[in-house]
Amino acid sequence: MTILTGRSAIESGRSMPPNDPPAGVDSDGKRLAMMANQIALFFAIYPTEEAAAAVANHINQFWGRAMRRQFLASFSADDPTFHPLVARAFTRIRPPDDRWTVAP
Amino acid sequence: MTVLKEFDTGTPIRVAEKTVTLAIDGREVTVPAGTSVMAAAMQLGTRIPRLCSTDSLEPFGSCRLCLVEIEGRRGTPSSCTTPAEPGMVVRTETDRLAKLRRGVMELYISDHPLDCLTCAANGDCELQDMAGAVGLRDVRYGYAGASHLGSTKDRSNPYFDYDPAKCIVCYRCVRACEEVQGTFALTVLGRGFESRIGPGGSDFLGSECVSCGACVQACPTATLIEKSVVEHGQAERTVLTTCAYCGVGCSFKAELQGNRVVRMVPYKGGKANDGHSCVKGRFAWGYATHRDRVTRPMIRARISDPWQEVSWEQAIAHAAAEFKRLQRTYGREAIGGITSSRCTNEEVFVVQKLVRAAFRNNNVDTCARVCHAPTGYGLKTTFGTSAGTQDFQSVEQADVVMVIGANPTDGHPVFASRLKRRLRQGARLIVVDPRRIDLVRGPHVRADHHLALLPGTNVAMINALAHVVVTEGLVDEAFVRERCETGDFELWARFVALSENSPEAMERFTGVPAAEVRAAARLYARAGNAAIYYGLGVTEHSQGSTMVMGMANLAMATGNIGRVGVGVNPLRGQNNVQGSCDMGSFPHEYPGYRHVSDDATRQTFEALWGVTLDTEAGLRIPNMLDEAVGGGFKGLLIQGEDIAQSDPNTRHVVAGLTAMECVVVQDLFLNETARYAHIFLPGTSFLEKDGTFTNAERRISRVRQVMPPVTGKAEWQITVDLAQAMGYPMAYDSPAAIMAEIAQLTPTFAGVSFAKLDELGSIQWPCNDGAPTGTPIMHVDRFVRGRGRFMITSFVPTEERVGPRFPxxxxxxxxxxxxxxxxxxxxxxxxxxxxxxxxxxxxxxxxxxxxxxxxxxxxxxxxxxxxxxxxxxxxxxxxxxxxxxxxxxxxxxxxxxxxxxxxxxxxxxxxxxxxxxxxxxxxxxxxxxxxxxxxxxx
CATH class of the missing domain: 2.40.40.20 (Barwin-like endoglucanases)
Structure with missing residues (x-):
């Protein structure tokens, strides 16, 4: 396997948004994109397939439906702001099951 | 219950493999070698008169009251400083001893105010007790000579007074400050008759004194005494409970007159604190009866409206109606809840249950989101469970302690005192912190290495330390081979061995000289027993979870896991932040840290709770706020949490809160968040609670009700009522019943019950069939996940960058x-x-x-x-x-x-x-x- 060091891992994520979005506004999902890129930077050191699966798994395990819904609606896999691993993981992110959103 | 007086052996009972047997007043007793004659006598129930001795302090031998006769020895040695020896024959009561003791007491009393009837310590004074014990009937010296009776009192400290006139110069306060607290603020000024206790030349308030109360507790007279006792008098009953401040979770005796707290005294039998305290737990409990307490529920239609007091029934019905309206209008996920780490396990459990079973979503989170959530993630990933590995007592066998991103003397002062005691015994210290915290250089404590790194470079530092361990052959290969995933270890070892991770390469990020890092790494790895203690300086970073895993890697690589004296130990912030996490407060986990998507676990909850549960993680606090601003999240129940003050980017928090249609705040006071609330439900202080807290060492302790809730309703009952109003009945009649359900649903709590807690005092989870009395040290023979997992921890600098505008x-x-x-x-x-x-x-x-x-x-x-x-x-x-x-x-x-x-x-x-x-x-x-x-x- 190719081991990326901290520096090269950072450099591979250079396309991340330089700053967080304006306070309280994430209508375009940029904050979610930044979070996804952060996750990718952690797993980037691992082999690509393993890392992509780990990124998707992390998002599926820890992001609520609303977050995944907005993320999937706001971006496509080839979004230029994505870390390559996010792009690779994108199609493995589970779409939310909207049946559960109906009031109990 | 009457006032609880703890058994005091006079001097510490030693821990030793060897024992000695001696005879005291004709009766044989066997004690550990090194134990004093005085303490041995106490084992037989013989209380030798004493004034300068108490078992929280080393023997001193100054008061000359505890004299005994020992066959074959000349004179009358003090029993406190004489170790028991095999075959020793001791007499504690003879005419000669009685005469000597009376003589000593006469000298003390000749320079002591005879104001017992009006003295604040009347009924709780060891000098008074000893005068009675030795049969003092007269003082031959009279009271006309020079004395200290006119000495000026020092009332500068807000919580206790110092009256030199009543001081017998027994040094107990001085020794308590040194031995127990480790501050060395007190000394004895002058010599002979001029001797007096002094806080370093100034008054108490202006001194180095940290007001921990150890000196007050040690004082055998009214020389150092709580102002609350001076004002109210002696207590009539005691309730044992647990402090509601930091994650140390000190055990306290609440001493009461009726329902009024007279004072809080640390409980010697409390295993988290061993009878010690800090200024907050010991003295800062007056907020519980502060005039700012809100005691009636209140509602308002808009946050710009004035509050209206309503009945509990009206408030609960209104909250339930609003939450139901919001779900009907905006969907099931439009509401959620935040649990409180200041509340009990039982109160937290029912709130997360309310969210999951009555709201029917997983939008529940807790304040650990903003403190130790990375601890949960990092330790679960590497070790298999989301908690620290040791008990606090473990530090007493550490040879090297590495404190990373924590300031224990301020944040966890009672643990800090335990740590400082170990350091004074010779343990070595490494501090990794941008600031020169007090531990770096204090009285009789000095860090061997202070790695004063730049904020945000923790992972660079841990990788550099690991680089030294791996490249200099300091890995405990046998431990790694037997206990860890070796494939993951090899990947990790190759990674940290890269020159890019060397201390020399990382120096440009951390700012710490490479030689210092190398020396620290060698010290840690070669320690024998090396322990890591860490705080929010680790977790509150963009790489917080990475750093937690980095520390776990380092501990595993050096074999510093799974026994006393080692470990990776989070110093958790709030009193029950460990418990609130244990109780399933995170949106992705049920109690016991099991993911909501795990079918078997979820079905267990569904079967007992009688509802179908959401299979996916809910929203975290910041995500709730984002969704609120975006218009999709409309209602929030906030139990004992002030996110408008504590959470980052206040403007964003406020924007989120004001975007919601129903914010319910449950708290003691109208806090900052309550400004944006529509419903206020008054909460209860720890003095009014009945339940349990779990501290940073996984220790579950009872919180016993000291006084009835001033609000008229327990907090668990508020949640039960709200659930009922939402259409989901919860059938509990007590917090004990809630704990029974927790135990039924949570394998690590399976053996926990209020009855067992009352029997054992406290229990460290896991507590189940495999560990019926709890688990002080985790991962002893195997990690919870089986084999320890090394994770690769690339250093990724934060996106928050300094520059010309913000340097x-x-x-x-x-x-x-x-x-x-x-x-x-x-x-x-x-x-x-x-x-x-x-x-x-x-x-x-x-x-x-x-x-x-x-x-x-x-x-x-x-x-x-x-x-x-x-x-x-x-x-x-x-x-x-x-x-x-x-x-x-x-x-x-x-x-x-x-x-x-x-x-x-x-x-x-x-x-x-x-x-x-x-x-x-x-x-x-x-x-x-x-x-x-x-x-x-x-």
């Missing part, structure tokens, strides 16, 4: 006398030590900006600006400034950002790019905040 790094934290948002401590006399938040700045940075000590300065970041007073100090390193967030008027979190940990969204409080400049006035935000105007509400 300094702000890091935030806490101080000793205040607690988190200050809602409690600001309503006590603790404000005398910290009346306002200040900005600590290095002299170089201050001089470059023309700032003088005490100047009002503007602190500006990309998020906002506040003004506060500057304190120039070399505790800071150049380029780094520091403040606290205890006072809402300061609004420290106006300037912090939403950058957060990649895995958990724990905010990066520790790194904010800022600029500081002199200013003449408070900022627009602060002025507006201070007058209570809410632009968001306009």
């Amino acid at each position: 300094l790094i702000l890091t935030t934290g806490r101080i000793l006398s205040q607690y988190n948002v200050g809602a409690q401590t600001r309503r006590t006399a603790n404000t005398v030590w910290h009346p306002r938040d200040v900005l600590e700045i290095h002299p170089f940075d201050a001089e470059a900006r023309g700032i003088r000590d005490g100047d009002l300065v503007a602190l500006a970041s990309r998020k906002g600006e506040i003004a506060l007073e500057a304190v120039i100090t070399e505790r800071m390193q150049p380029g780094v400034v520091y403040t606290t967030f205890h006072h809402p008027g300061t609004g420290a979190n106006v300037v912090t950002t939403e950058f957060s940990d990649w895995a958990t969204n724990c905010p990066e409080y520790k790194v904010t790019a800022v600029e500081v400049r002199r200013t003449n006035d408070y900022t627009h935000w602060e002025v507006r905040n201070r007058i209570g105007a809410l632009d968001a509400a306009e």
Whole structure:
């Protein structure tokens, strides 16, 4: 396997948004994109397939439906702001099951 | 129950494999070698008269009351300083001894006020007791000679008085300050007749005294005594309970007259604190009866309306109707809840159950989101469970202690005292912290290495330390081979061995000389027993979870896991933050840290709760706020949490809260968040609670009700009523019944019950069939996940960058006398030590900006600006400034950002790019905040 060091891992994520979005506004999902890129930077050191699966798994395990819904609606896999691993993981992110959103 | 008087053996019972048998007054007794004759006699129930001895202190031998006769020895040695020896024959009561003791007592009493009837210690005075015990009937010397009776009292401390006239110079206070607390603030001034106790030449308030209360507790007379006892008199009953401040979870005796607390005294049998305390737990409990307490429920239609008091029934019905309306209108996921780490396990459990079973979603989170969520993620990933590995007592066998991103003397003072005691015994210390915290150099404590890294470079540092371990052959290969995933280890070892991770390469990030890092790594790896203790300086970073895993890697690589004296130990912030996490407060986990998507686990809950549960993770606090601003999240129940003051980027928090249609705040006081609430449900202080807290060492302790709830309703009952009103009945008749359900559903709590807690005093989870009395040390033979897993921890610098506009790094934290948002401590006399938040700045940075000590300065970041007073100090390193967030008027979190940990969204409080400049006035935000105007509400 190719081991990326901290520096090269950072450099591979250079396309991340330089700053967080304006306070309280994430209508375009940029904050979610930044979070996804952060996750990718952690797993980037691992082999690509393993890392992509780990990124998707992390998002599926820890992001609520609303977050995944907005993320999937706001971006496509080839979004230029994505870390390559996010792009690779994108199609493995589970779409939310909207049946559960109906009031109990 | 009457006042609980603890058994005092006079001197400590030693721990030793060898025992000795001796005869005392004709009866044989066997004790561990090294135990004193006095303590051995106590094992037989023989209390030898004494004044300078108490078993929390080493024997001193000054009072000359505890004299005994020993066959074959000349004279009358003091029993406190004479070790028991095999075959020793001791007599504790003879005519000669009685005469000697009476003579000694005569001398004491000849210079002591004879005001017993009006003395505050009347009924709780050892001098009085000893006068009776030795049969003192007369004082031959009279009272006309020189005396100390006219000495001036020192009443400067807000919590206790010092009356030299009553001092017998037994040194117990001085020794308690040294041996128990480790501050060395007290000394004996003068010699002979002129001897008097002094706090370093000034009064108590102006001294180094940290008001832990150890001296007051040790004092055998009324020389050092609580002002509350002076005012109210002696207590009539005791209730054993647990402190509600930090994660140490000290056990306390609440001493009462009726329902009025007279004083709180640390309980010697409490395993978290062994009878010690800090200024907060010991003295700062007056907030519980503060006039600001809200005791009636209140509602209002808009946050700009005045509050209206209503009955509990009206408030509960209104909250339920609003939540149901919001779900009907905006969908099931439009509402959620936040549990409180200041509440009991039982209170937290029912709130998360309310969210999951009555709201029917998983939108529940807790304040651990903003503190130790990375601990949960990191330790679960590497070790298999989301908790620290040791008990506090373990540090007493550590040879090297590495404190990373924690300031125990301020944040966890009772643990700090235990740690300092070990350091005074010779353990070595490594401090990894941007600031020169007190542990770096204190009385009889000095860090071998202070790695004063730049904020935000923790992972660079841990990788550099690991690099040294791996490349210099310091890995415990047998431990790794037998206990860990070897494939993961090999990948990790190859990674950290790269030259890019060497201390020399990382020096440009951390700012710490490579040689110092190498020396620290060698010290840790070769220690024998090396222990890591860490705090929010680790977790509150964009790489918080990565750093937790990095520390776990280092501990595993050096074999420092799974026995006493080692481990990876989070010093958790709030009293029950461990418990609130254990109880399933995270949106992705049920109680016991099991993911909501795990079918078997979920079905267990569904079967008992009688509902179908959501299979997917809910929203975290920051995500709830984002969704609120986006219009999709409309209602929030906030149990004992002040997110408007504690969470980062206050403007964003306020924007989220004001975007909601129903915010319910359940708290003691109308806190900052309550400004944006529509319903206020009054909560209960720890003195009114019945339940359990779980501290940082996984220790579950009982919180017993000291007084009835002033609100008329227990907090668990509020939640049960709300669930009922939402259409989901919960059938509990007591907190014990809630714990029974927790035990039924949570394997690590399976053996826990109130009855067992009452029997054992406290229990460290896991407690189940495999460990019926609990688990002090985890991962002893195997990791919870089976084999320990090394994770590769690339260093990724934070996106929050300094630059020309914001050239300094702000890091935030806490101080000793205040607690988190200050809602409690600001309503006590603790404000005398910290009346306002200040900005600590290095002299170089201050001089470059023309700032003088005490100047009002503007602190500006990309998020906002506040003004506060500057304190120039070399505790800071150049380029780094520091403040606290205890006072809402300061609004420290106006300037912090939403950058957060990649895995958990724990905010990066520790790194904010800022600029500081002199200013003449408070900022627009602060002025507006201070007058209570809410632009968001306009």
